[in-house]
Amino acid sequence: MSLRYLTAGETHGPQLTAIIEGLPSNLELDFEALNFQLQRRQKGHGRGRRMQIETDTAQIVGGVRHGRTTGAPVAIIVENKDWKHWTSVMNVEPIEGNDEAKRRVFRPRPGHADLNGGLKYNLKDLRNVLERSSARETAARVAVGGIARQLLAKFGIKVAGHVVSIGEVVAAAPTLPIDELIAVTEESPVRVVDKDAELKMIELIDRMKAEGDTIGGVVECIVTGLPVGLGSHVQWDRKLDGRIAQAVVSINAFKGVEVGIGFEAARIPGSKVHDEILHTADKGFHRASNRAGGFEGGMTTGEPIVVRGVMKPIPTLYKPLASVDIDTKEPFTAQVERSDACAVPAASVVMEHVVTWEVAKAFLEKFGGDSIEEIQANLDHYLSQVEAY
Ligand SMILES: Cc1cc2nc3c(=O)[nH]c(=O)nc-3n(C[C@H](O)[C@H](O)[C@H](O)COP(=O)(O)O)c2cc1C
Numbered sequence: 182m183s184l185r186y187l188t189a190g191e192t193h194g195p196q197l198t199a200i201i202e203g204l205p206s207n208l209e210l211d212f213e214a215l216n217f218q219l220q221r222r223q224k225g226h227g228r229g230r231r232m233q234i235e236t237d238t239a240q241i242v243g244g245v246r247h248g249r250t251t252g253a254p255v256a257i258i259v260e261n262k263d264w265k266h267w268t269s270v271m272n273v274e275p276i277e278g279n280d281e282a283k284r285r286v287f288r289p290r291p292g293h294a295d296l297n298g299g300l301k302y303n304l305k306d307l308r309n310v311l312e313r314s315s316a317r318e319t320a321a322r323v324a325v326g327g328i329a330r331q332l333l334a335k336f337g338i339k340v341a342g343h344v345v346s347i348g349e350v351v352a353a354a355p356t357l358p359i360d361e362l363i364a365v366t367e368e369s370p371v372r373v374v375d376k377d378a379e380l381k382m383i384e385l386i387d388r389m390k391a392e393g394d395t396i397g398g399v400v401e402c403i404v405t406g407l408p409v410g411l412g413s414h415v416q417w418d419r420k421l422d423g424r425i426a427q428a429v430v431s432i433n434a435f436k437g438v439e440v441g442i443g444f445e446a447a448r449i450p451g452s453k454v455h456d457e458i459l460h461t462a463d464k465g466f467h468r469a470s471n472r473a474g475g476f477e478g479g480m481t482t483g484e485p486i487v488v489r490g491v492m493k494p495i496p497t498l499y500k501p502l503a504s505v506d507i508d509t510k511e512p513f514t515a516q517v518e519r520s521d522a523c524a525v526p527a528a529s530v531v532m533e534h535v536v537t538w539e540v541a542k543a544f545l546e547k548f549g550g551d552s553i554e555e556i557q558a559n560l561d562h563y564l565s566q567v568e569a570y
């Protein structure tokens with residue numbers, strides 16, 4: 182059985198829930214490290230007041246005993262501390278005329294899921310769409326990806342993320358080794374290494390917020406320590422770069438993805454795009470460059486995975502755009518909900534975790550075993566086969 186998960190829960194409901202199936206046994210979990218990842222997702226300049234209410238913590242309520250996985254499904258919950266303020270709103274009956282009491286949403290926000298969700302599910306209170314389409318759900322995805330991260334770390338695979346740009350402000354590309362990149366971006370409120378860009382990004386986010394506007398950006402995720410050959414060229418849905426692209430664009434507000442040099446590859450000749458192949462006794466087969474971002478033929482090359490995701494600006498605007506009242510069909514400005522002005526730094530943490538998940542899934546497909554020990558033996562065998570090739 183391949184690795185899979187589902188999440189459930191509303192942004193202002195009692196909790197988020199995730200169930201992971203297919204994890205091997207004997208994976209020792211570091212709960213502190215898992216919660217650290219959840220807390221990273223809450224940070225970043227531009228977040229709204231909700232993040233001051235929440236202190237995201239993963240409670241593992243199944244599949245783990247004495248700190249180790251047993252091979253059974255792992256169940257995780259993340260409480261919504263804000264729930265206590267919303268209990269009545271979430272429980273009020275939809276009686277006509279009590280819109281105020283139940284904070285009914287009926288003037289859909291352009292850019293959010295409100296209108297499509299209302300039409301599709303025939304819901305006249307768009308809060309029923311908002312509650313689930315909210316990126317609060319990404320806390321559950323970070324919890325799930327956080328466990329995948331610990332699995333990969335056992336085999337020397339590391340994941341980092343950083344912000345490439347916010348609006349027109351582009352940070353200088355980091356040149357640090359992965360451990361330093363992880364450490365340095367942690368200290369930055371916008372998750373960049375470049376201090377000049379950091380200041381400009383903060384200024385831009387503050388200006389957008391003051392103007393009742395929002396701003397998006399580009400984030401990059403890097404994965405190192407990979408063996409060659411995760412994913413496969415033989416079938417469309419086994420191509421790991423394709424799966425990662427789907428995972429990235431599934432993050433709320435993500436509208437594009439690039440692998441390696443990405444769109445730049447359309448502008449320059451092949452001789453400047455492809456990574457020349459080298460072989461030395463100590464490194465075996467490797468590449469002179471990594472413009473492919475770690476993929477050829479849907480398989481890892483053994484070079485780091487480098488993927489970028491594009492996040493559009495947050496849809497909820499404090500100076501709202503034009504919309505239509507779904508009851509009267511009269512023009513009205515969109516409803517305003519408490520909101521972030523920019524969530525690009527936080528979203529970079531989400532991207533790290535959805536990418537981590539896809540890599541872990543491909544890793545287990547290749548080295549699949551029911552326990553960590555069995556996976557290690559499979560990996561060792563494969564690595565010696567590659568070395569002897
Ligand atoms: C970490 C994060 C925080 C977000 N915060 C908000 C927010 O405060 N307000 C908002 O309107 N959208 C926010 N979004 C974006 C919406 O969730 C997203 O635009 C919406 O679900 C519609 O989906 P789509 O943009 O992918 O089409 C956030 C997204 C992420 C990743």
Ligand SMILES: C=C(O[C@@H]1CC(C(=O)O)=C[C@@H](OP(=O)(O)O)[C@H]1O)C(=O)O
Nearest residue numbers: 229231314315316317320518519520521
């Ligand atoms: C709750 C989170 O993000 C939320 C994502 C979100 C949206 O519309 O996507 C809207 C806001 O919700 P609220 O109105 O409750 O403040 C964000 O705070 C989170 O990231 O944990």
